[in-house]
Amino acid sequence: DTAVSQTPKYLVTQMGNDKSIKCEQNLGHDTMYWYKQDSKKFLKIMFSYNNKELIINETVPNRFSPKSPDKAHLNLHINSLELGDSAVYFCASSQVGGGYSNQPQHFGDGTRLSIL
Amino acid sequence: AQKITQTQPGMFVQEKEAVTLDCTYDTSDPSYGLFWYKQPSSGEMIFLIYQGSYDQQNATEGRYSLNFQKARKSANLVISASQLGDSAMYFCAMREWSGAGSYQLTFGKGTKLSVIP
Numbered sequence: 527d528t529a530v531s532q533t534p535k536y537l538v539t540q541m542g543n544d545k546s547i548k549c550e551q552n553l554g555h556d557t558m559y560w561y562k563q564d565s566k567k568f569l570k571i572m573f574s575y576n577n578k579e580l581i582i583n584e585t586v587p588n589r590f591s592p593k594s595p596d597k598a599h600l601n602l603h604i605n606s607l608e609l610g611d612s613a614v615y616f617c618a619s620s621q622v623g624g625g626y627s628n629q630p631q632h633f634g635d636g637t638r639l640s641i642l
Numbered sequence: 643a644q645k646i647t648q649t650q651p652g653m654f655v656q657e658k659e660a661v662t663l664d665c666t667y668d669t670s671d672p673s674y675g676l677f678w679y680k681q682p683s684s685g686e687m688i689f690l691i692y693q694g695s696y697d698q699q700n701a702t703e704g705r706y707s708l709n710f711q712k713a714r715k716s717a718n719l720v721i722s723a724s725q726l727g728d729s730a731m732y733f734c735a736m737r738e739w740s741g742a743g744s745y746q747l748t749f750g751k752g753t754k755l756s757v758i759p
Contacts, residue, residue: 557744567681567731569749581744616687622744628694630677631747633687 529553532617532634539607540642547602547637549617557581557622558600559631560592563614575600576622612641645669646736648750655724656758662709663719663753665734675737676717677747678708682730690732693717721755729757
């Protein structure tokens with residue numbers, strides 16, 4: 527009964543391909559996030575969704591498109607993959623409203639994307 | 643401008659000793675929160691401890707405590723009685739409200755802690 531689960535855990539693909547990463551949380555949280563961790567371990571927010579509505583959209587190439595079919599799922603689709611997209615992508619979730627401001631974001635185990 | 647600064651890229655500590663990992667932050671928002679996460683070599687992100695800007699006392703969670711000095715804008719993590727399993731990357735992060743029911747975490751660059759037997 528993993529709280530935040532991402533699939534796949536590893537993704538190895540060729541430059542130019544399109545790929546998707548799926549994320550699901552069973553915590554009942556209303557907000558979900560995508561973070562990118564680069565080769566130097568630096569973590570940066572990419573997107574956040576609150577109840578299926580896009581809230582944060584950082585300066586990310588439009589080849590990256592998040593989709594949230596419901597508040598328990600947030601998927602990330604990447605078109606025309608480039609070498610620089612190689613990274614670990616983390617999904618996270620949190621409960622934000624109703625006095626939950628001290629609650630942490632819960633992270634999935636990450637998806638390691640390698641572009642050949 | 644960097645909002646979260648972790649000045650120690652790497653640190654070593656002897657097993658059973660205490661260690662302090664530094665974190666300074668910069669914000670003009672009076673309401674903010676600071677989090678520490680641990681990332682072992684297996685890659686997952688593990689939440690350790692939280693400190694809110696209005697909290698009167700320093701946060702503690704088991705062997706973890708936070709030395710919060712608001713005027714200095716520092717939130718250092720103290721790990722007591724280090725164990726070999728504490729070897730990992732440690733990230734300090736600040737919560738910033740993004741509005742509309744969401745906040746984002748801004749992370750520092752991390753400190754790699756190695757515990758020596």
